[in-house]
Amino acid sequence: MNKADEQIKINAHPYHWYACYTVSRAEKKALKQLQDAGIEAYLPLQRRLHQWKDRKKWVEVPLINSYIFVRISEKEYFNVLNTNGIVRYIFFEGKAATIPDWQIETLKLAMASGAETEITTEKLEAGEPIVVKQGPFIGLHGEMIEYKGNKKIKIQIEHIGHTLLLTVPIGFVEKIS
Numbered sequence: 760m761n762k763a764d765e766q767i768k769i770n771a772h773p774y775h776w777y778a779c780y781t782v783s784r785a786e787k788k789a790l791k792q793l794q795d796a797g798i799e800a801y802l803p804l805q806r807r808l809h810q811w812k813d814r815k816k817w818v819e820v821p822l823i824n825s826y827i828f829v830r831i832s833e834k835e836y837f838n839v840l841n842t843n844g845i846v847r848y849i850f851f852e853g854k855a856a857t858i859p860d861w862q863i864e865t866l867k868l869a870m871a872s873g874a875e876t877e878i879t880t881e882k883l884e885a886g887e888p889i890v891v892k893q894g895p896f897i898g899l900h901g902e903m904i905e906y907k908g909n910k911k912i913k914i915q916i917e918h919i920g921h922t923l924l925l926t927v928p929i930g931f932v933e934k935i936s
Contacts, residue, residue, distance in 0.1 A: 776858040778849040778919045785844035786821045799830040877924040888935040
């Protein structure tokens, strides 16, 4: 297959990111099954210290409980739904909500950077639009907010009702006019 044929094939079935709702605590198993089936999937994980009665242990837990992201074309749509642990797609205006590539890339960058990351469903007041001018998030646009006494950047993940909050030193950002 030459490069032109590959491009036609890609354009015939464009790939988009979608959010899927999973069975509680089945995110990692669903991720493995999707990847084994050749479906691009992303599950943002964070390390947390869990304490039991007899011990403490660092474990990786999903950043957003019961959510997994898949990058698929129309032809893989039902394959995802037939995966054990996947309950449904997240819908917006009657159809599966697409997540822009840049939002998934921002989420991946946040998780890979080791920056303090927090997810909230709390509706936050609008603030000043900002751009990060240095550091690992350089070029990232967001909204400056004051949250729990810390300066953080708010990035809305469209259509799933969650907001990504990143702590960035105040000197790393500048206001957009």
